[in-house]
């Protein structure tokens with residue numbers, strides 16, 4: 001991408017208007033968190049603008065990318081909820097010509113988290129969760145925590161996401177459990 005405007009235009013072509021609005025709100029929150037935690041603003045902006053770029057791509061395209069990029073074949077048993085981050089990072093790299101590894105890692109990890117996350121990755125993970133359009137019980141508390149104690153807020157999200165998945169009988173992606181053990185368990 002030549003500029004933010006160019007990137008915004010390319011993303012807008014790949015997602016619904018509602019998702020595009022979410023993406024802009026994630027950028028706004030990611031920039032606020034980046035200022036708070038001393039992260040490069042341009043990196044935060046690019047990571048936020050591209051994090052859900054792949055969310056509406058076809059199942060076949062995700063499966064093709066898993067093969068082409070030689071990703072873990074076990075990924076094929078999941079769906080776009082998991083693919084759009086992990087496989088989406090590869091799609092973003094190819095189609096938007098973004099080669100910055102910290103940005104690609106942040107995209108890769110934005111849904112599941114990971115045992116090790118850079119501050120940029122933590123910011124994207126939290127900005128996606130507490131952007132101003134989110135409305136779930138506890139969102140205000142989670143938002144405040146992201147500005148007070150970023151690490152604790154990552155743990156908060158991981159704990160609540162895992163509890164939600166279990167309560168609804170949903171499969172838990174193994175990396176989500178590893179994230180929980182690293183970020184949310186008292187040691």
Ligand code: DGI
Nearest residue numbers: 052081110111112128161165170171172173176
């Ligand atoms: O893409 P967004 O909707 O903005 O947000 P996201 O990428 O964080 O995705 C959130 C969804 O992903 C939410 O409905 C919970 C789901 N999710 C997160 N971890 C797991 C998961 N779903 C399953 N089945 N397993 C997981 O481990």
Ligand code: FE
Nearest residue numbers: 051052110111
């Ligand atoms: Fe997402």
Ligand code: FE
Nearest residue numbers: 110111128129
């Ligand atoms: Fe998220």
Ligand code: FE
Nearest residue numbers: 026051052128
């Ligand atoms: Fe998102």
